Amino acid sequence: MKALFEQSNIGKMQVKNRFIRSATWENMTTEDGHMTDKLYDIYEELAQGGVGLIITGYANIVIEEQPNPGMMGIYDDSFIDEYQKLTELVHTYDSKIVMQLAYGGTKTTHNVGERIIYAPSEVAEKGTNTLGKSMTKAEIDYIIHAFALSAKRAQQAGFDGVEIHGAHTYLINQFLSPYYNRRTDQYGGSLENRMRFLVEVFLQMRKLVGDDFSIMVKLTASEFFEGGLTFAETRVICKTLENIGVDAIEISGNIHGKASTMIGQYFDGYQLQEEGYFVEYGKAISDDVDIPIITVGGLANIETIETILGTTNIAYFAIARPLLSEPHLIKRWQAGDRRPGICEHCSKCRTRRGNFCVVHNKR
Template sequence: MLFVTVDEQPNPGMMGIYNDSFIEEYKEFTDKIHKFDTNIILQIVYGGSQTNFNVGERIILGPSAVAHRIYGVTPKEATKEDIRGLIESFADDSLRAKKSGFDGVQFHAAHGYIYSQFLSPYYNKRTDEYGENIENRARIIFETLAAVRRKVGRDFPVLIKINYSDFIEDGFSFEDCKYVCKRLEELGIDAIEISGVVGDKTEDRTVREKGLKYLENESYFRKYAAEIAEELNVPVILVGGNRSLNLMDEIVNNTKIQYFSLSRPLLREPGLINRWGGGDNSKAKCVSCGKCGDVQGNSCIFNRTSRK
């Protein structure tokens, strides 16, 4: 995940793609990936008020001046000029991704970041064309997709990551999500990744807090992703707790979900997909402890060597 504007790094150690100086280095990186006959899609994001990094040293935009429920950061309400600038940043950075050899781009509209907040009535109190009803709250996303398409063309894959719900009162709802996904399909999105993480105490963790010791607790957003997939023709990607190949096979065979996202399991086992491909279908070794995040770089605690 890369940040899109020079003055908006939401997390320490996070990489950016906000000017052309990144292209050569990222091209070297994607060339190495392509040697393994695989594709790589770049995820880009504007974090907004969901941050505690250098908060007093930069302007942080939001749909409205509503304090973040966890971090307590109150952003500056984005002007229409700010919104246009943000949209153009996403578009310019998508073109940079294409020039850098990435095989597509995904813009992040989930997990409480700024586009997620525009979708949420809790954070979005605007009364202009970017607020109030769901069509307006999603307008920035629809306009971003159009701007990205103008830059990269129709043949470069453009994806989105979106919550199916925010799990908070006056938040983004499942019905809102289905509406936005249908509109994105009409507007030419290539694939939609369904998530549900917002970094909030009221988040629905009824399954996630139990851990993933039992098969029924895995792939915990599948019910909602499957319902959305039934109403779309574009591919739907399921993220969250995907740990067992047999369960994912079952989901593929019994729903319209076509793809799966994994992150933490690959930190524990970088060769997991090759292991499954070689016939060892046993469950991923990841125990979903959530301790892989580190300011020095994400890594599995079971694989870390001592650091000075």
């Protein structure tokens, strides 16, 4: 029987428990994405708090593309030394750390009009209404190579792996989506073609980092709107990722700010849950594949998490907001205090001074 506080593996990476800090944009770097003392302190406290694996806030892979201010960078070699300091700090507490790599694309309102923003097709992002440039084959190759180089830099900096952000309407998600991807070349049309960009990103990464470095992928379960990526398609994508050697898949969604109105509804035959929004989707995929599946979204109660662990093949539980309000939550649970996290799910974490809990953990 699986236990929450036991060692397990994501690829060759050994993780001391089944709790993951999901990628969270902190908005606390320098203007060009470099580390600050405040950010080092946040990651050290997370590691002290007992979480098995930390996934960093998303890092931009090319200098000209920054979907949000204050986000980490990994677009050139100048970051390697400062990230070595970060990874050594986290490893001191027997936690592992993975860097999330992303090209945000049109899921942005930051500096729009001042830079070229790539997209698979000229279709405005639903939430931001930002329009991107339909990519040429040369531009596709450029971004694929940038993803691979960024993974290599992360490896050189001592990270235990990387996570490819293929969810939340960022560029990779848009290539997967029939709504956003209207291409008629080898990167558009059929699901096999729409997957090609993500598959090539992974394969080029694997060539540069070798087989022992963990590569995870974050996917949107469904786009939850007519004409978007369906859960049936996501299941096919997950089988493909397993077959080419991806080490773990995190199943998420793009319902930020909309969860309260969507909970309990059925999409593609599965219901969004009040705690563990995407558990039903993660459960189905965990039955399809033999690699670890991570669920994320609204998790704050250890009793619920244990039930999911005991009744599904889901292997890991990713938490974000509860760790903003209570960085030592996992250590508290492990010590026997099983009260739910104190997070009030008010979603007021995002402030102009960075992302932190304004109720319980003021900075």
